[in-house]
Amino acid sequence: MAEILKLLKDGNKPSLLAAGVNAFLGLIKGIAFFFTGNVAMFAEMMHSLGDAANQFFVYIGSALSKKAPTKQFPSGFGRIVNLVCLFAVIIVAILSYETVKEGWHHFIHPTGESKGMLIALGVLFIGIILEGTVLAKAGVEILHEAGQEKAGISTIPKAFAYLNRAKPATKLVFMEDLVATGGNVLAFGAILIAHFTGWANIEGLVSMIIGCMMFYVVAKVFLDNARGVIGETDEEMLNHIAHLVLDDPNIKDIVRLEVIKEGEFLHVELVAEADANLSLAFLDDVRDHLTEVILSQKGVSKVAILFDEDDGKLEWKHIGNRPANSTLEQ
Known part of the structure; x- marks a missing residue:
């Protein structure tokens, strides 16, 4: 037990923070959906709950991947985090499908304007703030892992340039919270449009868009971690x-x-x-x-x-120009 607790202390902190934030958001979005019946809120509830489960599993996987090698597993347990990420995206894929299906149903058969607009907008605004905060922290972590300095308000744009150098868990958190923040903004806009124009179909349309965004994360994370499981060259x-x-x-x-x-x-x-x-x-x-x-x-x-x-011949062909900076070094 002591070893497990020690490993958990070294787990990926952004994924644990993101899991807690998304669990809280999933709960309040579920309550808001119950009172308002807003399908865009339903999509965001599914999104947050999926992200919470996903990121919690990733935190566990990142912790277990640091377990020291054993006689039975001399290469260590580093690829566990890739396996866990593959398992986690299955959950998101299922929730993505349900989100798109519910959005399509509402788009074809709109139920009219949802109730409790202020409740829904308030919950989504909280979601934008919290998800944006987690996204910014994940961006800072990406820059740290790439050996870069913090960039203030430009941290998130700068993090995109170093996304491929991030650890699998940090990269997943960044991508999921990027989509989550964007989903909150879309849902917020859909509720306002539906209220002021009477076009109730917009909520179903936005729900499908959010579901498709979730599918993009599923595909991206799956491909990245499948390469990690096989063993990818840096x-x-x-x-x-x-x-x-x-x-x-x-x-x-x-x-x-x-x-x-x-x-x-x-x-x-x-x-x-x-x-x-x-x-x-x-x-x-x-x-x-x-x-x-x-x-x-x-x-x-x-x-x-x-x-x-030495055979007297220089045959190494893979070498290019020396990197212009020392960001690869500690």
Whole structure:
């Protein structure tokens, strides 16, 4: 139990915060839907409840992924977070379908203007504030994980540029809360339009739009985490580490270099060529130095290095220009 509690303390904080906020919003939106009968509010209730369940599972997965390797699982448990994200999007997919179906029904057979407009608008306004706050915090976390400074009011736009460098859990929270904030704004507008124009179909239309936005998150998160489960190469970090390795004067060439994403971490496997006249003791010192350098790079948790005899040919082709900044380094 002590180990589980310790792991939970290291879980992804933005996902836990988002889960709590969305559970609260799902509750008050459900109450508002009960009193108003507003189908846009129903869509937002489903959206918030789906996000709450999703993000809670992601928090658990991010915590368990930090469990230390064992004899039975020597590569560790990093990919658990990807598996949990895949499971979580199934829940969102089901709720997305229900949201679109209910929106279509209301669009074809509108029930007239909903009751309790002020209640619905008040709840949605609270949702915009809370979801926007979580979105901003997730944006700050993305910048932190990418080694960037906070950007104030431009944090959210700036976070888009570094979204692919974010941890799976943080990326999911950012995307879900981006859609959730947008959904709240759309639902807010739909209620006002329905009230002032009498076009009740707008609420069903917006419900379908919100459902489709949820489906987009499902597709994006599914593809990202499916690649993570299989084992995806981090091309940018691979290029960066190749430069660091070839900067060592004792390394003549790289035979093989793999930088594999293991959940929130990176595992590096390197086979390098060195002068055959170097002693084993000297090569061991070179290995220790390279291991220390590579482990100091952001996100790298495991390094395995082997040496081969130099054949006199430089064959490593994957290396490009050195990154212009040091954001990949800790």
